[in-house]
Amino acid sequence: MTVTETVKAAVGLPTESKPAPATREAMSEGRLPIAYRDSCANLLIPLNRCRYEEYYLPWKCEGRDGIGIGIVQTLINGQTERHSYEKCQYDEFKKRVAKMDELRAAKGGERSN
Structure with missing residues (x-):
């Protein structure tokens, strides 16, 4: 638990x-393809903007807390655009897998295909 999370928990705020x-x-203004319009789209829009403005140079949207070169937006818990978007995608994947396991357990372990 980070210091910020500890302070928020002590004060009673959600961590x-x-x-x-x-x-x-x-999403339309950000010109996101339909396939990418999910619950993580709010993180993909600034990432794509940074990528476009920095000519897709991989290190430009990667800096931490203003240390790196280029546009840096620290979003969630000190993560940069790309890291926060990838973590959101991973969390969504874990939720889908858990839901599929739950459905499979309800069927008695049978596969649907």
Whole structure:
């Protein structure tokens, strides 16, 4: 548990703050393909903007806390755009796997295919 999470827990604030989901208008303005319009789209929009402005140079959107070169936005718990987006995608994947395991257990372990 980080210092920030400890302080938030002591004060009574929620330790995990989720950013608001992107609206359809924001996703359209960000020109996100339909396949990428999910619950992590709010993190992909600034990442794609950074990638576009920095000509897709891999290290430009990677710096931590203003140390790196280029546009740096520290979003969730000190993570940069790419890391926060990839973590969101991973968490969504884990939720889907857990839901599939739950459905499979309800069927008695039978596969649907």
